[in-house]
Amino acid sequence: xKTCTLSEFLQAMDPWLSKDYIRRVxxxxxxQFTLIFTDGGSRTFQIDDCSxxxxxxxxxxxxxxxxxxxx
Numbered sequence: 001x002k003t004c005t006l007s008e009f010l011q012a013m014d015p016w017l018s019k020d021y022i023r024r025v026x027x028x029x030x031x032q033f034t035l036i037f038t039d040g041g042s043r044t045f046q047i048d049d050c051s052x053x054x055x056x057x058x059x060x061x062x063x064x065x066x067x068x069x070x071x
Contacts, residue, residue, distance in 0.1 A: 001032065002043070006050040009033065010058075017065055024068035031055060 004012070012061070016035065017024050026034040034044045059069050 001046055003046040003048055008045055009047050012045070017062075017067075020049075020066075022067050024033050024034060024070055025059070025062055026070040027055065027059065033058075 013022070016037070021037055021039075022035050023038045024032070024036045026036065027035075031047050031050070032044055033047065034042055036042045059071075063069055
């Protein structure tokens with residue numbers, strides 16, 4: 001698991017989103033995002049500087065891009 005800021009997380013996700021590489025995202029109650037990729041791999045991020053509303057905004061944007069969300 002990688003601990004990061006919201007900005008770092010968004011930068012890390014950007015190339016994967018542009019290539020439709022993320023199959024689904026899991027978010028737990030501790031603000032941990034697990035990205036599950038189309039090749040079966042995954043990566044977990046602990047975001048340490050954002051609010052619940054910012055997390056919800058990220059999830060909404062991912063949904064718009066066709067990413068399945070698991071909560």
